[in-house]
Amino acid sequence: MRIELDFLSVLTEWPLLVKGVAWTVGLTSVSTVLGLFLGVVLAWSRVHGNLPLRALAGSYVETIRNTPFIVQLFFIYFGLPAMGLRLAPETASIIAMVVNLSAYATEIIRAGIEATPKGQIEAGKSLALSSGQIFTHVVLPPALRKVWPALVSQIIIVMLGSAVCGQISTEELSHAANLIQSRNFRAFEAFIIATLTYLSLSMALRRLLNWIGPRFLFGR
Amino acid sequence: MQFNILAKRRLTLALLAGLALTGTAVQAQTALDDVLKAKVIKIAIPTDYPPYGFVGIDLKPQGLDIDMANYIGQKLGVKVELIPVISANRIPYLQTRKADLVISTLGKNPDREKVIDFTAAYSPFFQAVFASKSLSIKSFNDLVGKSVGVTRGAMEDQELAKVVPAGVDVKRFEDNNATISSFISGQVQVIATGASVAGTIMTKNPGLNTEYKLLLKDSPNFIGVGKGEDKLRLKVNEIIAQARKAGDIDKMSQKWLGRSAGELPL
Numbered sequence: 001m002r003i004e005l006d007f008l009s010v011l012t013e014w015p016l017l018v019k020g021v022a023w024t025v026g027l028t029s030v031s032t033v034l035g036l037f038l039g040v041v042l043a044w045s046r047v048h049g050n051l052p053l054r055a056l057a058g059s060y061v062e063t064i065r066n067t068p069f070i071v072q073l074f075f076i077y078f079g080l081p082a083m084g085l086r087l088a089p090e091t092a093s094i095i096a097m098v099v100n101l102s103a104y105a106t107e108i109i110r111a112g113i114e115a116t117p118k119g120q121i122e123a124g125k126s127l128a129l130s131s132g133q134i135f136t137h138v139v140l141p142p143a144l145r146k147v148w149p150a151l152v153s154q155i156i157i158v159m160l161g162s163a164v165c166g167q168i169s170t171e172e173l174s175h176a177a178n179l180i181q182s183r184n185f186r187a188f189e190a191f192i193i194a195t196l197t198y199l200s201l202s203m204a205l206r207r208l209l210n211w212i213g214p215r216f217l218f219g220r
Numbered sequence: 221m222q223f224n225i226l227a228k229r230r231l232t233l234a235l236l237a238g239l240a241l242t243g244t245a246v247q248a249q250t251a252l253d254d255v256l257k258a259k260v261i262k263i264a265i266p267t268d269y270p271p272y273g274f275v276g277i278d279l280k281p282q283g284l285d286i287d288m289a290n291y292i293g294q295k296l297g298v299k300v301e302l303i304p305v306i307s308a309n310r311i312p313y314l315q316t317r318k319a320d321l322v323i324s325t326l327g328k329n330p331d332r333e334k335v336i337d338f339t340a341a342y343s344p345f346f347q348a349v350f351a352s353k354s355l356s357i358k359s360f361n362d363l364v365g366k367s368v369g370v371t372r373g374a375m376e377d378q379e380l381a382k383v384v385p386a387g388v389d390v391k392r393f394e395d396n397n398a399t400i401s402s403f404i405s406g407q408v409q410v411i412a413t414g415a416s417v418a419g420t421i422m423t424k425n426p427g428l429n430t431e432y433k434l435l436l437k438d439s440p441n442f443i444g445v446g447k448g449e450d451k452l453r454l455k456v457n458e459i460i461a462q463a464r465k466a467g468d469i470d471k472m473s474q475k476w477l478g479r480s481a482g483e484l485p486l
Contacts, residue, residue, distance in 0.1 A: 077402075089407070
């Protein structure tokens, strides 16, 4: 069997591909920032919150972690308009990604928080720090450092999951690849290019996050 | 088990094809006389293709093709026996004379003309742009600033790409269901799709007040008759011509597809 590859006919559509990469990167950056912030808040609620707050955070995490991403996405985009809430596909995608990432991040960060040695918290107390100060300065930084590799992996999974957002006409990378192959029927070439792009995006993102984390989120 | 059924089906198809080959050779021009003598005409119709042919809540077939079948039966003064078929077996049913006519969204093409004959066209099939009645869309330029949902890579996507001006927000969805959902949930204001999909939207969601706006591509339907059955073919042509003059063809098209039949080829 001979396969003739014609990458040129895909690459001539480069404006679509560039736009797709831009959307994938954009969706991922926004949802990473918001998702991690929400994850920390929810993790705090699950560990230190009062009973109703713990239950709320717990059921949120369980609901999101036990339903497929695409169903969450369709619920937000096709379901919510029935309640009068109509969102642009891009907004719906970001919300779905934030919601998804925050639920997984909650559990990862919670593991880090709970692994904090008691003595450390007692040391904070003996220095007369408030409980808020203890959480942000004594508990959280080492907790994040412990779980950072797991969080980075989760962020990459969410970025790769954004490929599904093309289903609701968000013009991210796999939507672009799909559009190109439905126009010129060069499916193999289009998806080879998409695969390589995702691969390099993932590797770059992992390096970037491994660089950012120690410098800005928790000291070395 | 699945394999067995498939194998059996394949065997049946092969047998049918064999029958078809021998059948056409001996077919005489007696279909019309036979029908009139038996006072029954057997017509193959779809039941899986709304609004042309589908099964209603009463489990009886209904749709444009069924209306047309009954119309022809009535004009011939004979009873109609409806035979449900699928796309793949419509033509074999005709070739083996299990059906006298096929009224099943049948398009005309040279390959089919080798094995069966076609009457005049009786209904339109088309890709078009649909939207709510409250939206004023008279030309493709009126689509500027509006969102149009379409299934990516479908025929209507390609036709749409040829005609839309810049500034139209074309949203491409993965499959027909996502496109339909986006239109029904109001995520897009306009939908570009085939007549059958639009017909389903209109019958199932009357509240949306969807109506036909602009044509993308026409490919009308014809009635199939057995090869060489000229007497029957001419008789059906006569009925279609009269129905067209009387406005009945337009009425049926309006009822099921939401637009008049327009110019149909003979």
